[in-house]
Amino acid sequence: MEFERAGGECVSMNRVGNNDEPPLTAMFNNQHRRVLIVEDEPILAFALEELLIEAEFEIVGVATRLEKALAFIESGVCDAAILDANLAGVSAGPAALALAARGLPFLILSGYSPDQLSNAFAGAPCLQKPCKPERLVAALRAILPAQ
Amino acid sequence: MLRAIRSGEADALVVESDAGPQVYTLQGVDAETNRLRGEMLAQVSDAVIAFDSEDRVIYLNNAAERLYGIAASAALGRRRSKIYEARWLHPEDEAAKATALRDHGEWRGENVHVRRDGRALNVESGVTILREGAGQPAGMLAVIHDVTERKRHEDEVLVSEIRYRRLFETAHDGILILDPGTRKIIDANPFMTQMLGYSRNQLVGKELFEIGLFEDQAASQEMVQKLTRANQVRYENLPLESQGGRHQEVEVVANLYDENGCPVIQCNIRDITERKRSEEHVKLLMAEVNHRAKNLLAVVQAVAQATSKYGDPATFAARLSDRIDGLAAGQDLLVRNQWQGVEVSDLVEAQLAHFKDLIGTRVLIEGPRARLTTSAAQGIGMALHELATNAVKYGALSNVEGQVRIAWQITAAIKPAFLMSWLEDGGPKVAAPTRKGFGQIVIGRMVETAVEGIAEIIFRERGLSWNLSAPVENALA
Numbered sequence: 001m002e003f004e005r006a007g008g009e010c011v012s013m014n015r016v017g018n019n020d021e022p023p024l025t026a027m028f029n030n031q032h033r034r035v036l037i038v039e040d041e042p043i044l045a046f047a048l049e050e051l052l053i054e055a056e057f058e059i060v061g062v063a064t065r066l067e068k069a070l071a072f073i074e075s076g077v078c079d080a081a082i083l084d085a086n087l088a089g090v091s092a093g094p095a096a097l098a099l100a101a102r103g104l105p106f107l108i109l110s111g112y113s114p115d116q117l118s119n120a121f122a123g124a125p126c127l128q129k130p131c132k133p134e135r136l137v138a139a140l141r142a143i144l145p146a147q
Numbered sequence: 148m149l150r151a152i153r154s155g156e157a158d159a160l161v162v163e164s165d166a167g168p169q170v171y172t173l174q175g176v177d178a179e180t181n182r183l184r185g186e187m188l189a190q191v192s193d194a195v196i197a198f199d200s201e202d203r204v205i206y207l208n209n210a211a212e213r214l215y216g217i218a219a220s221a222a223l224g225r226r227r228s229k230i231y232e233a234r235w236l237h238p239e240d241e242a243a244k245a246t247a248l249r250d251h252g253e254w255r256g257e258n259v260h261v262r263r264d265g266r267a268l269n270v271e272s273g274v275t276i277l278r279e280g281a282g283q284p285a286g287m288l289a290v291i292h293d294v295t296e297r298k299r300h301e302d303e304v305l306v307s308e309i310r311y312r313r314l315f316e317t318a319h320d321g322i323l324i325l326d327p328g329t330r331k332i333i334d335a336n337p338f339m340t341q342m343l344g345y346s347r348n349q350l351v352g353k354e355l356f357e358i359g360l361f362e363d364q365a366a367s368q369e370m371v372q373k374l375t376r377a378n379q380v381r382y383e384n385l386p387l388e389s390q391g392g393r394h395q396e397v398e399v400v401a402n403l404y405d406e407n408g409c410p411v412i413q414c415n416i417r418d419i420t421e422r423k424r425s426e427e428h429v430k431l432l433m434a435e436v437n438h439r440a441k442n443l444l445a446v447v448q449a450v451a452q453a454t455s456k457y458g459d460p461a462t463f464a465a466r467l468s469d470r471i472d473g474l475a476a477g478q479d480l481l482v483r484n485q486w487q488g489v490e491v492s493d494l495v496e497a498q499l500a501h502f503k504d505l506i507g508t509r510v511l512i513e514g515p516r517a518r519l520t521t522s523a524a525q526g527i528g529m530a531l532h533e534l535a536t537n538a539v540k541y542g543a544l545s546n547v548e549g550q551v552r553i554a555w556q557i558t559a560a561i562k563p564a565f566l567m568s569w570l571e572d573g574g575p576k577v578a579a580p581t582r583k584g585f586g587q588i589v590i591g592r593m594v595e596t597a598v599e600g601i602a603e604i605i606f607r608e609r610g611l612s613w614n615l616s617a618p619v620e621n622a623l624a
Binding site for chain 1 (some may be wrong): 437442445446452453456457522525526529544589594
């Protein structure tokens with residue numbers, strides 16, 4: 001499926017892009033990698049959860065609303081987050097700022113292209129929906145500090 | 148006869164008149180003078196006609212023959228009315244002519260001569276009283292200049308002036324006329340004064356940078372330089388402040404024209420604020436459509452993955468297209484409600500559209516008006532779709548008598564909750580499934596996430612029971 005790599009991918013993928021990604025579960029220690037999922041689309045949140053559990057991440061919560069996302073971040077239970085940029089019409093920008101303020105890494109998963117996103121997300125890797133599962137896992141590993 | 152006179156073969160001409168015969172000498176010294184005069188007059192491009200005191204033609208030159216379409220032989224001795232009828236442009240002109248002739252012996256003026264063939268000529272005439280040696284009036288000499296063409300042209304110019312002036316006056320674009328030499332405004336149409344809030348007098352004499360169209364004099368100069376090279380310059384997007392401080396986006400098209408040897412610049416200034424706004428809006432909408440489309444593709448991707456992971460590979464395509472059907476029904480509703488939430492009853496009807504004949508008999512729906520958030524509507528919509536699919540395959544809608552009751556309510560507690568239930572009765576005996584399918588995840592964990600609530604699934608022998616409860620603030624818009 002090489003053609004899927006050619007177009008539509010976010011620029012920031014370049015730093016994690018790698019055609020020889022390791023198998024999802026092998027050779028990577030995900031212990032204590034607690035991830036928060038911020039996604040308003042229930043089915044996508046569920047799919048992310050399934051995917052990340054399979055890749056041996058720990059899911060600390062799924063937030064479909066900004067308030068809930070902020071509550072998770074403030075409670076200090078997560079090491080990283082996956083953010084949908086837009087939560088039913090509400091920007092997830094404040095969640096990005098809250099994560100950045102705590103030095104927590106996060107990546108953006110959005111139907112918007114990077115240039116359409118608010119400045120609050122600047123600097124974070126950005127993946128465009130729909131995103132291949134292995135790319136997402138690789139991107140998430142890339143933002144977490146090596147153990 | 149005329150040829151005889153012109154060639155000098157005749158010595159004299161006798162013309163019968165009411166006052167008796169008149170003798171015109173054509174030979175001798177007098178005749179030579181007369182002939183010479185005649186030759187000169189014949190060369191004149193204006194029509195020349197001499198009348199005697201009885202208003203009969205005694206002379207007409209070549210130009211008069213041509214102008215009135217009559218040969219000298221046919222005209223000589225005839226009354227003026229046999230050659231043309233005079234009409235007056237203004238009723239008082241006729242009397243003015245008579246007065247002028249009486250008092251001064253001459254008249255100059257403009258009127259219309261209608262030829263015998265009906266053709267009307269606009270003419271400028273000079274009429275002089277001819278006198279005998281003793282000073283007695285002997286007739287009149289008329290020199291007639293045909294101005295029909297000029298008049299027609301003037302009329303056309305007048306019509307054109309009215310027409311194009313009206314365009315200028317009523318245009319809904321601002322129009323400025325500039326002098327390329329001084330770069331100053333020499334005219335501005337009413338719309339321009341309206342756009343800027345300056346009067347025409349305030350605009351005339353100013354340069355474009357002085358009315359805020361360009362930043363400085365250098366920019367104004369640059370426009371004129373560009374114009375002399377290209378004859379037209381276009382600025383797509385210039386900010387313009389009116390005197391009242393209103394900000395407008397304008398498009399300026401400047402043309403350099405030659406106006407009868409004098410160059411002028413015409414600037415058309417169009418307010419494109421609205422157009423800009425609507426372009427921005429369209430751009431925003433397109434980005435939004437793109438975002439939603441990609442989001443939906445991601446949803447389809449997730450549903451496809453889950454459908455393939457949970458369930459028999461042989462029925463994958465059928466199960467997937469059935470779920471895509473459910474997603475499409477949900478999408479329709481969200482769009483119809485402009486992504487501002489969905490009424491529960493609308494959501495139930497949309498997801499149960501296949502069973503609409505059973506609604507009211509085997510499918511009972513009951514609940515108050517309540518508007519779900521977009522996320523809740525998506526989660527509950529998918530759950531209803533899975534419940535309906537399950538009911539028609541294995542549950543209360545798989546036989547001919549089973550019933551489904553769908554109900555929702557909002558509890559009036561300190562922390563109000565949104566409750567929704569799906570209760571099946573009278574279907575085949577139910578046994579709890581041995582392994583968890585995707586449908587069960589959708590009506591369980593997934594919908595719980597969507598509403599931040601709790602979903603309880605009980606496989607009662609007489610029928611499935613599904614109860615969802617969620618804090619109102621998480622589920623309702």
